[in-house]
Amino acid sequence: MEKTTPIIAPSLLAANFLQLEQEVNMINRSEAAWLHLDVMDGRFVPNISFGLPVIAQVSKICKKVCDVHLMIEEPEKYAEAFAKAGAQVLSVHIEACRHLHRNIQQIKALGMKAGVAVNPHTPVNQLEDIIRDIDVVLLMSVNPGFGGQHYIEHTYTKIRQVKEMITASGSVALIEIDGGVTLQNAAAIVAAGADILVAGSTVFGSKDPVATISALRHAVTAPAAK
Ligand code: DX5
Numbered sequence: 001m002e003k004t005t006p007i008i009a010p011s012l013l014a015a016n017f018l019q020l021e022q023e024v025n026m027i028n029r030s031e032a033a034w035l036h037l038d039v040m041d042g043r044f045v046p047n048i049s050f051g052l053p054v055i056a057q058v059s060k061i062c063k064k065v066c067d068v069h070l071m072i073e074e075p076e077k078y079a080e081a082f083a084k085a086g087a088q089v090l091s092v093h094i095e096a097c098r099h100l101h102r103n104i105q106q107i108k109a110l111g112m113k114a115g116v117a118v119n120p121h122t123p124v125n126q127l128e129d130i131i132r133d134i135d136v137v138l139l140m141s142v143n144p145g146f147g148g149q150h151y152i153e154h155t156y157t158k159i160r161q162v163k164e165m166i167t168a169s170g171s172v173a174l175i176e177i178d179g180g181v182t183l184q185n186a187a188a189i190v191a192a193g194a195d196i197l198v199a200g201s202t203v204f205g206s207k208d209p210v211a212t213i214s215a216l217r218h219a220v221t222a223p224a225a226k
């Protein structure tokens with residue numbers, strides 16, 4: 001079987017916020033190509049994380065792609081501010097956007113790559129009329145709002161469905177999987193068609209995060225991958 005090497009995007013949500021500079025420098029030294037930044041507003045999701053001032057500081061020292069995941073209502077109000085703060089990829093939730101196509105055009109006009117995030121309960125066929133316009137499909141493999149949850153197995157089916165849709169439509173979108181990614185399931189997720197793996201607690205909860213990022217990137221496909 002052909003071996004695919006995914007983009008690893010450590011999620012800063014699981015980092016030690018008292019040592020943010022060291023944590024970002026660790027990412028810089030690692031094989032991670034992206035840094036995943038989770039923004040929560042306490043409305044779209046039942047939690048509040050960090051926002052613009054933190055991302056503006058982090059992006060100054062981060063040498064990797066700043067991948068911002070907006071778990072917020074009315075993301076169109078803040079897209080420009082996130083561009084100024086250094087976001088290079090900006091993902092908005094399909095469930096939070098009444099005018100998704102307009103939101104995507106806005107993100108691209110601001111010079112960022114545009115992603116659409118999809119909650120576990122949302123059917124991926126809702127992406128059919130936007131798939132050719134976007135750069136990233138961010139499939140949630142947990143319910144958004146918290147790190148450290150278990151991967152929802154049905155995500156494998158959704159990855160395959162999105163992959164088929166991308167191939168059939170000629171879209172260039174990459175598939176990003178967010179939530180519950182571990183050293184045990186990384187290879188199967190990539191084998192199902194994922195291009196980008198977000199990992200928070202697996203990376204920052206490990207003894208040697210740089211080695212864990214490398215291990216996630218080179219995880220071997222399990223023979224009985226789902
Ligand atoms: C959840 C966030 C995730 C989270 C992943 O709402 O979108 O990015 O940080 O954390 P882990 O990898 O611990 O499941």
Ligand code: ZN
Binds near residue numbers: 011036037038069178
């Ligand atoms: Zn996320």
